[in-house]
Every structure is written in structure tokens, then in C-alpha cells.
Amino acid sequence: GAGVSQSPRYKVAKRGQDVALRCDPISGHVSLFWYQQALGQGPEFLTYFQNEAQLDKSGLPSDRFFAERPEGSVSTLKIQRTQQEDSAVYLCASSSNFRGRRSYEQYFGPGTRLTVT
Amino acid sequence: AQSVTQLGSHVSVSEGALVLLRCNYSSSVPPYLFWYVQYPNQGLQLLLKYTSAATLVKGINGFEAEFKKSETSFHLTKPSAHMSDAAEYFCAVSENSGGYQKVTFGTGTKLQVIP
Numbered sequence: 001g002a003g004v005s006q007s008p009r010y011k012v013a014k015r016g017q018d019v020a021l022r023c024d025p026i027s028g029h030v031s032l033f034w035y036q037q038a039l040g041q042g043p044e045f046l047t048y049f050q051n052e053a054q055l056d057k058s059g060l061p062s063d064r065f066f067a068e069r070p071e072g073s074v075s076t077l078k079i080q081r082t083q084q085e086d087s088a089v090y091l092c093a094s095s096s097n098f099r100g101r102r103s104y105e106q107y108f109g110p111g112t113r114l115t116v117t
Numbered sequence: 118a119q120s121v122t123q124l125g126s127h128v129s130v131s132e133g134a135l136v137l138l139r140c141n142y143s144s145s146v147p148p149y150l151f152w153y154v155q156y157p158n159q160g161l162q163l164l165l166k167y168t169s170a171a172t173l174v175k176g177i178n179g180f181e182a183e184f185k186k187s188e189t190s191f192h193l194t195k196p197s198a199h200m201s202d203a204a205e206y207f208c209a210v211s212e213n214s215g216g217y218q219k220v221t222f223g224t225g226t227k228l229q230v231i232p
Contacts, residue, residue, distance in 0.1 A: 004160070031217060040126075042207050042222035043161070050217060091160060095218070104218060108153075108160030 004109035006092050012115045013082045021077045021112045025094030032075050033106060034067055035091040043091050049075060082116045089113050119144040119210045123223035131231050136180075136195040138226045140208030143189065149211040150191045151220070152182055156204045164206075167191060178202070203230045 005024045013019050025032050031050055035043035036059075045059040051072035060067070064083075069075040079086055093106040124139040142148055149168050153161040165176025172184045178201075182193045191208060208223040 009158075033220075040224075042209075042224045044222070045219065048217055048219075055217065056214065056219070093160075105151075105163050105166065106218075106220065108162070110158065110160045113158075 004092055004094050004107050006090075006109040006112050008112060009110060010113050010115075012117060015083060015116055016081055018078065018080045019082055019114065021079075021090050021114070023075045023077070023092030023094075023109060025073065025075070025092070026107055027073075029094035029096055029107075031095040031104075031106075032069060033093045033095070034075070034077050035093065036061075037089040037091055037111070039088070046077070046090075079114075082114075084116050087114055087116045119148070119212050119221050121208050121210050121221055121223035123206075123208050123226050125226055126224065127227045127229065129229040129231060130198045132200055133197050136193070136198045136202065136228065138193040138206050138208075138228065140182075140191045140193065140223060141189050142191060142208070142210045144210055144212060146212055149218075150182075150184065151209040151211065152176065152180070152191075152193050153207045153209060153222075154204050155207065155225075161207060164193070198228075198230045200230050200232065203228055 007022045034046040037043045047067045048056040049069040064080045066078045089111040091111045092109045095104045095106045120143045122141045151166045152164040155161050165174045167184045175181045180195045205225045205227045207225045211218045211220045
């Protein structure tokens with residue numbers, strides 16, 4: 001596709017519900033990142049995939065958060081038993097990241113705004 | 118560990134005035150630095166990046182930033198603000214972490230442009 005897409009754009013969940021957020025990266029991009037952006041804050045790293053391998057999940061705040069990218073393209077971030085503190089914008093980014101070069105730009109999707117009531 | 122500090126969570130300028138958004142970084146290795154812009158309800162868009170070549174970096178929409186190692190700064194400037202520049206701006210630093218780029222963002226500066 002032309003850019004990174006995310007769905008849904010907005011999600012309201014009642015506390016305790018499970019949610020699944022989808023990210024479609026730019027076609028052919030090897031690297032995929034998930035970030036959490038709380039209100040008034042910068043994005044904070046959650047997890048990183050290189051193709052289908054999840055190489056870093058150090059930013060996931062609890063074991064209620066789970067991410068997958070089974071075929072190395074589309075990724076899903078799942079949050080189980082949502083809590084109010086999970087309310088945030090969840091951003092997905094992809095990068096061609098050939099050989100892990102730091103200069104490679106990350107292309108961001110529009111984000112999913114999750115509100116837990 | 119790397120970090121970024123953005124001074125001023127809100128900056129207001131008059132249309133046509135100079136824009137100056139401040140960013141200081143901390144990095145254990147020579148940094149790669151970025152400025153991103155975020156418009157309401159949109160993702161982040163790259164404005165410019167410093168990758169150890171020229172210290173003065175020119176980006177899109179007339180923005181530029183100067184890398185100053187002695188001051189550990191990477192301030193963003195634009196000579197003349199336009200109404201369309203109103204947005205939130207994020208400074209970021211990248212370091213290699215196990216073969217991929219791990220990016221740390223600042224807390225952002227909201228730019229208001231007054232007509």
C-alpha cells in the first residue's frame with residue numbers, strides 16, 4: 001500500500017474487555033514497531049519485529065499485552081483484560097531497515113485511539 | 118542509554134516570526150537524530166534527520182536543524198512561521214540495539230501560530 005494503515009482508528013472498550021489492534025505496514029518493509037502514546041507524551045516503544053520474529057518486547061507494560069506478526073507482514077497488538085491506564089494512542093511504524101542501519105526512517109500509521117471506560 | 122529533552126511543551130509564535138523548538142539529547146554513542154511532526158489525529162511524519170554528515174540539516178516545509186555536539190543540541194528552526202505549521206513536534210534519537218534502530222522520543226512541543 002501507499003503507507004502504513006491501522007484499524008480501527010478509534011476503539012472504546014469497557015474495562016476487562018480484550019481488544020485487538022491491526023497494523024498493515026508498507027509492503028516489503030522488514031521492520032515493524034509498536035508504540036504507545038499517552039496523552040501529552042511522546043511515543044514510547046513497545047515491541048519490534050523483524051519479519052515474523054519478535055526481537056524485542058521489552059517495552060510491553062505487562063503480560064496482558066501481546067503482539068504477533070505471523071507471516072511477516074500484518075501485525076496485531078492484543079490487549080487482554082483492558083484497564084483504564086491502557087487508554088492511549090497505539091502507533092505502528094514500519095521501516096526497510098536494511099542491515100539495521102540507524103538512519104533508516106520509520107513510517108508511521110495514523111494510530112488507534114483506545115479509550116477504556 | 119539515550120534520552121531526549123524538549124524544552125517547552127508549548128510554544129507560540131506570530132505568523133511570519135521565527136520558529137525555534139529546542140531539543141537536547143543524551144547518547145552513549147554518536148547519535149542519529151530526528152525531528153517528526155504530528156498533526157491532530159495523524160501519525161508522525163519525518164521532517165528531517167541528522168546522520169553524521171552535514172551538521173546543518175534541511176528538511177521539508179522550510180524547516181532546518183543544526184547538530185551541535187558541544188551543546189548536545191539539535192534545535193529545530195524555521196525563519197517564518199506559517200499557519201499550517203501549527204502541530205506537535207517531536208525530537209528523537211536512535212541507537213543500534215541488537216541490530217535494529219531503537220528510537221527514543223521526547224515529550225513533544227506543541228507549536229501554536231498566531232495570525
